[in-house]
Amino acid sequence: MNKKGQVLVLFIIILPLVIFIFGMVIGKVYLYGEKKRQEDLAKSACNYYKDGKSIIKIKDIILENDNDQMVKITDKNNKVKIVLVKQIDSLLNKKSKVKTEIICK
Numbered sequence: 001m002n003k004k005g006q007v008l009v010l011f012i013i014i015l016p017l018v019i020f021i022f023g024m025v026i027g028k029v030y031l032y033g034e035k036k037r038q039e040d041l042a043k044s045a046c047n048y049y050k051d052g053k054s055i056i057k058i059k060d061i062i063l064e065n066d067n068d069q070m071v072k073i074t075d076k077n078n079k080v081k082i083v084l085v086k087q088i089d090s091l092l093n094k095k096s097k098v099k100t101e102i103i104c105k
Contacts, residue, residue, distance in 0.1 A: 027090040031098060034088055038100045041065055042082050045073075046104035049080050058082075080104040 045058045053061075055073050062071050062084070072083040084100045 027094075030090065031088060031096055034086065034098050035100070037066075038069070038084050038086060038098055039102075041069075042084055042100050042102040045082050046080070046102055049104045055080065078105075 041062060045062055048058050048061060049055075055075060059071050059073055062069060066086070068086055070085040072085075074081045080103070082100075082102050082104065086098045088096050088098055090096055
């Protein structure tokens with residue numbers, strides 16, 4: 001018996017699954033990278049606040065570096081809370097939100 005056809009059918013069935021899993025892994029790595037980038041941006045904004053920059057200037061600096069961010073900065077009792085939210089489209093047309101909150105003292 002010739003089993004070449006069975007291997008071809010198995011390959012055709014498994015190939016889309018492998019591509020799908022590979023796409024999911026790439027999407028998760030991309031989200032992780034964006035989260036780290038957003039955290040670095042929030043920490044930099046916190047350092048600007050500690051250096052005496054105004055909240056409006058800090059918001060302008062954040063949006064200058066990444067204009068897709070939704071920025072919310074609140075000031076209570078000499079503590080500034082910076083919230084950054086970004087909507088990201090993944091490879092599989094799934095929309096994900098990346099959110100970072102940091103409190104500067």
